[in-house]
Amino acid sequence: MSTMTRTAGPDRRRTELAAFLRSRRARITPEDVGMPPGPRRRTPGLRREEVAQLAGVGVTWYTWLEQGRPINASPQVLDAVARTLRLDGAERAHLYRLAETAELPRPAPAAGLPEDLPAILAGLDPMPACVTNARSDVLAWNRGYAALFPFLVNAPEAERNTLWMTFTLPPCCNPFVNLAEEGPLFVAAFRHRYSRHLGEPGWRDFVRRLCEASPEFARLWARQDVAESGSRLKVFRHAAVGEVAARATAFDVSGAPGARMVVYRPVSPEDRERVERLIDDPDLAVHDHVH
Structure with a gap:
């Protein structure tokens, strides 16, 4: 070496x-x-x-x-x-x-996901839920999540990432309504995890590509803000059903260090009903145009 x-x-x-x-x-x-x-x-x-x-x-x-x-x-x-x-x-x-002083223990790389995870995700429907690794790559999801974020689950594997979706989808297709409020916190929480992976080529390359693809991400990344993840109110839009407000909460996945389950709990009965409509009618969940 x-x-x-x-x-x-x-x-x-x-x-x-x-x-x-x-x-x-x-x-x-x-x-x-x-x-x-x-x-x-x-x-x-x-x-x-x-x-x-x-x-x-x-x-x-x-x-x-x-x-x-x-x-x-x-x-x-x-x-x-x-x-x-x-x-x-x-x-x-x-x-x-x-x-490098009193450094917190580094988590091991995400291992294979527990075999019961698909059934757990399915049991959470109609609440959209997914499992991501520390870099925000989406590893698994349920029907509610696929219905709410079709562009994400159908994206190439290298772009099947919540940060990538948030900052690169054009306005006509971007589901994030309150991005101005939540975007800075999203990037700050990502930097909190990034500091555990300095020097890892995959992480550096991902940040480089996202900075090139999104001037807004590059601007927020340059601010050096750091925050811990927490339960947050997120508002998404879908062309077929309108806006869906949900509280996003993350949980560590036992047996898969670095992996997190993110569950989106619809705020109101109306929000829940809109997600159920997307699940029940797959044609609604498909966007009306492609890029």
Whole structure:
């Protein structure tokens, strides 16, 4: 194995760490931390020396940390930086992983799915449900999910991915109604998982291709936001039945590390009835045009 191959992982982590720290520093103003605004600033947010002062660390050390240099960072010092930058739980865990300090255990790659999973998915109908891996590739689904997202389940395997669908389908076919609100959180939750797979070619290639295919994803990815997944209200549209509002909740799949079951619970009886109509009449679930 060449030296370049051996160091690709750490170098990639340091690059991500530098970009993440700069983005978190830029969002905090001096007023936010009780400091005078001072003279006109060339860039938004705190200066490096101000972060170092507030965190109680050396300016040179913090500068090297933000530049991605290979320096040691203790949990206590990282905690001080995290408090200064007002990182939430997901962002703090992300910082620790990138700094390779007290890193959380890496999940094993998704194994074969449990044999009972198809029956479980079918039993959830008419609630749409699917199983994805950490990269958001869709591995299995039920009839409700296929009826609500026909473009996704019929896509080539390389594009059978919820992020890919969300950010690349044209407006006429994109089922996401509240994408402006949910899109940033979707990308932030993906970055939270991505930090566990730095250096893996499949993940890097997927992000590269999606950035090329979607300027909006590229813009959100550059923000360096990080969040944990949670139950969210999502609103989808379908040409045949109109809008369907559902709460999406994810569950880890036992026996398949990295895999998650995502269940969409229709919010109202009307939303449930619209999904049932799509399941009962397969012709309705087919879109009226192709690209």
